Amino acid sequence: MLKVNNLHAGVEGNEILNGINLEVKAGEVHAIMGPNGSGKSTLASVIAGKEEFEITEGNIEFNGEDLEEASPEERAHKGIFLSFQYPVEIPGVSVTNFMKTAINESRKARGLDDMPANQMLKLIREKSELLEIDRKFLSRSLNEGFSGGEKKRNEIFQMAMLEPKLAILDETDSGLDIDALRIVANGVNKLKNKDNAIIVITHYQRLLEYIVPDFVHVLHDGKIVKSGTKALALELEDKGYDWLKNESVV
Amino acid sequence: MENKIMDLKDKMVSSFLAFENNVDVDHPIHDIRTEAIKNFELKGFPNKKQEAWKYTSLNSLQKIDFSIFPKESNALEYKDVKRYFLHEIDTYKIVFIDGVYSSFLSETTHDGVDICLMSAALSKPMYKQIIDVYFNKVASKDESLTTLNTAFSKEGAYIYIPKNKMPKKPIEILHFATGNEAAMLLQPRNLIIVEENAELQVIERHQSLTSNDVLTNSVTEIFAAKNAIVDYYKVQNDVENASLIDNTYISQKSNSVVKVHTFSFGGKLTRNNLNYYQNGEYIDSTMKGVTILGEKQHVDHHTLVHHREPNCESHQDYKGIYGEKSTGVFNGKIIVDKIAQKTNAFQQNNNILISDNATINTKPQLEIFADDVKCSHGCTIGQLDEEALFYLQTRGIPKKEAAALLMYAFANNVLESVRIPELKMRINKLIANKLGVQLGFDL
Numbered sequence: 001m002l003k004v005n006n007l008h009a010g011v012e013g014n015e016i017l018n019g020i021n022l023e024v025k026a027g028e029v030h031a032i033m034g035p036n037g038s039g040k041s042t043l044a045s046v047i048a049g050k051e052e053f054e055i056t057e058g059n060i061e062f063n064g065e066d067l068e069e070a071s072p073e074e075r076a077h078k079g080i081f082l083s084f085q086y087p088v089e090i091p092g093v094s095v096t097n098f099m100k101t102a103i104n105e106s107r108k109a110r111g112l113d114d115m116p117a118n119q120m121l122k123l124i125r126e127k128s129e130l131l132e133i134d135r136k137f138l139s140r141s142l143n144e145g146f147s148g149g150e151k152k153r154n155e156i157f158q159m160a161m162l163e164p165k166l167a168i169l170d171e172t173d174s175g176l177d178i179d180a181l182r183i184v185a186n187g188v189n190k191l192k193n194k195d196n197a198i199i200v201i202t203h204y205q206r207l208l209e210y211i212v213p214d215f216v217h218v219l220h221d222g223k224i225v226k227s228g229t230k231a232l233a234l235e236l237e238d239k240g241y242d243w244l245k246n247e248s249v250v
Numbered sequence: 251m252e253n254k255i256m257d258l259k260d261k262m263v264s265s266f267l268a269f270e271n272n273v274d275v276d277h278p279i280h281d282i283r284t285e286a287i288k289n290f291e292l293k294g295f296p297n298k299k300q301e302a303w304k305y306t307s308l309n310s311l312q313k314i315d316f317s318i319f320p321k322e323s324n325a326l327e328y329k330d331v332k333r334y335f336l337h338e339i340d341t342y343k344i345v346f347i348d349g350v351y352s353s354f355l356s357e358t359t360h361d362g363v364d365i366c367l368m369s370a371a372l373s374k375p376m377y378k379q380i381i382d383v384y385f386n387k388v389a390s391k392d393e394s395l396t397t398l399n400t401a402f403s404k405e406g407a408y409i410y411i412p413k414n415k416m417p418k419k420p421i422e423i424l425h426f427a428t429g430n431e432a433a434m435l436l437q438p439r440n441l442i443i444v445e446e447n448a449e450l451q452v453i454e455r456h457q458s459l460t461s462n463d464v465l466t467n468s469v470t471e472i473f474a475a476k477n478a479i480v481d482y483y484k485v486q487n488d489v490e491n492a493s494l495i496d497n498t499y500i501s502q503k504s505n506s507v508v509k510v511h512t513f514s515f516g517g518k519l520t521r522n523n524l525n526y527y528q529n530g531e532y533i534d535s536t537m538k539g540v541t542i543l544g545e546k547q548h549v550d551h552h553t554l555v556h557h558r559e560p561n562c563e564s565h566q567d568y569k570g571i572y573g574e575k576s577t578g579v580f581n582g583k584i585i586v587d588k589i590a591q592k593t594n595a596f597q598q599n600n601n602i603l604i605s606d607n608a609t610i611n612t613k614p615q616l617e618i619f620a621d622d623v624k625c626s627h628g629c630t631i632g633q634l635d636e637e638a639l640f641y642l643q644t645r646g647i648p649k650k651e652a653a654a655l656l657m658y659a660f661a662n663n664v665l666e667s668v669r670i671p672e673l674k675m676r677i678n679k680l681i682a683n684k685l686g687v688q689l690g691f692d693l
Contacts, residue, residue, distance in 0.1 A: 051640075071643065071648075071649070072640060072644050073646050073647060080644075088637065088638040088641040090655060091663065101655070105646045105651065
């Protein structure tokens with residue numbers, strides 16, 4: 001599904017990603033771990049198409065198609081979703097209206113008419129139940145005055161509504177208490193199936209107890225320095241990141 | 251020398267004699283008019299050397315050969331102008347076509363309240379006492395454009411709401427310009443009196459239906475007695491050859507609340523002189539604005555709040571979005587007299603520039619003579635947040651629509667206080683149109 005080939009990218013001449021290779025297949029869950037500043041969030045943003053970053057070498061393929069020319073919205077229409085670490089507040093636009101706009105823009109891009117209102121309501125009801133979201137929450141302005149947990153839950157609700165092929169969850173666990181974490185992780189697990197894939201970006205392995213990865217990659221200085229199974233995450237939890245840094249020097 | 255068009259100032263002054271042929275020169279207000287034209291003759295049009303007009307030039311408007319008295323009034327079919335009315339709800343309507351009252355398009359009343367015409371109020375003896383007490387009592391007697399309007403004042407809206415009354419529905423004041431003349435100068439004069447415990451909602455709109463130049467120099471006086479509540483909405487969405495100078499003067503007594511919302515999306519040049527005078531305690535004066543401009547449009551908001559008594563509040567919140575080569579001005583003056591202790595005065599002006607060629611000049615002007623007051627002001631000028639744009643794009647919303655959503659969110663808290671839901675919806679649609687987007691739901 002996703003193939004990242006020798007990806008070098010940066011901002012204004014400062015290279016942040018230093019030759020990333022990553023392949024994610026349908027049905028898989030990948031975790032990307034690494035210390036602060038290792039390039040985790042940059043990798044997520046570059047895959048989602050953030051214009052601020054310039055790709056200097058390598059490329060990203062999604063279902064066999066080079067994404068180089070695709071805008072962030074076109075990537076979204078192709079099925080890429082990025083859950084933000086810090087979701088943006090949009091006063092005056094309710095969660096429901098925001099989802100209507102997002103879904104109908106995606107449909108428009110695929111040559112479909114707007115989703116009929118009753119179908120939209122049904123979908124919203126179904127997905128909000130999945131994430132244990134109160135109906136009242138849906139008429140509130142998007143992310144405005146939401147707690148950290150509400151924001152993250154709302155991100156996963158949007159993911160549920162948009163049904164992406166590839167979901168990248170950037171630090172979804174940060175700022176969540178254990179109950180919120182469980183609800184968010186359960187939601188993600190229910191959305192997971194053999195046709196979609198998930199990349200979980202996290203600093204800690206805590207989230208990976210709930211969303212169990214098939215593969216774990218460790219990012220350091222813009223490079224994947226080690227890949228393995230879930231056991232690698234536990235090892236990192238035990239030893240911290242320093243042993244890897246030393247190892248990569250060798 | 252070229253065949254020179256008469257200077258607009260000279261033209262106005264010399265037209266006053268012709269004007270006098272058509273009004274009752276024995277009416278006491280004619281002395282006020284005569285005084286006013288003298289003042290205007292002395293001062294002329296404001297120019298950029300004056301601090302208050304530093305960023306707004308009337309020079310090009312003065313070169314236009316305006317017709318001052320429409321020769322005949324055009325008829326308009328309701329179906330042709332329906333879209334300018336808030337037709338979703340029932341309203342009282344005071345409608346003028348080329349400055350002349352249109353009884354056909356209007357819906358006035360004398361049922362417990364007076365919602366009618368200035369010309370009627372000036373000519374009928376039953377209104378004489380009220381005219382004596384209120385006419386030209388809060389409007390400036392030396393600001394030149396106001397005095398120009400006063401000199402030629404004879405028509406406009408007259409609204410009188412007696413004690414404890416509230417009209418059954420909102421009032422729309424609409425001025426249409428049809429282009430019957432090559433270029434037209436209109437000078438409507440409105441007088442609005444809201445007595446104790448009375449309440450009022452007004453929507454005012456100036457709409458040109460022609461590509462000919464139109465200049466409107468309007469004066470509105472509003473008197474809010476004790477406990478009165480006034481909601482006044484100005485919808486400025488005129489065509490590209492129409493300019494507006496709106497002079498609004500508000501006098502408030504104790505415990506009254508007067509809110510003016512100004513929505514500026516259209517027109518060539520718009521100058522809003524919004525002046526509040528607090529003449530009592532526990533007064534709330536609120537002014538809010540959303541300005542969205544493109545092309546070479548120019549809007550200048552000049553506000554004044556004069557706190558003259560203790561324990562009062564004023565709130566100002568103006569949001570501006572400037573694109574292409576548009577220019578905006580915000581000048582907010584707050585005067586707190588020495589006696590006006592415990593004043594709370596807040597002023598906020600936030601702007602987004604979406605083009606490198608757009609300009610905003612923003613200036614707070616605080617003159618505080620009392621020591622126990624809370625005054626705050628803040629101006630910001632910024633651009634759209636790239637991170638927020640990216641967030642919306644990752645949800646599949648194209649950049650243009652994403653930008654529109656962010657601009658809408660930026661202006662939103664001004665819209666929240668619009669108390670007529672249908673008007674709020676209309677403003678939302680005007681905003682979506684102005685931003686050139688369809689968002690799949692009514693903003």
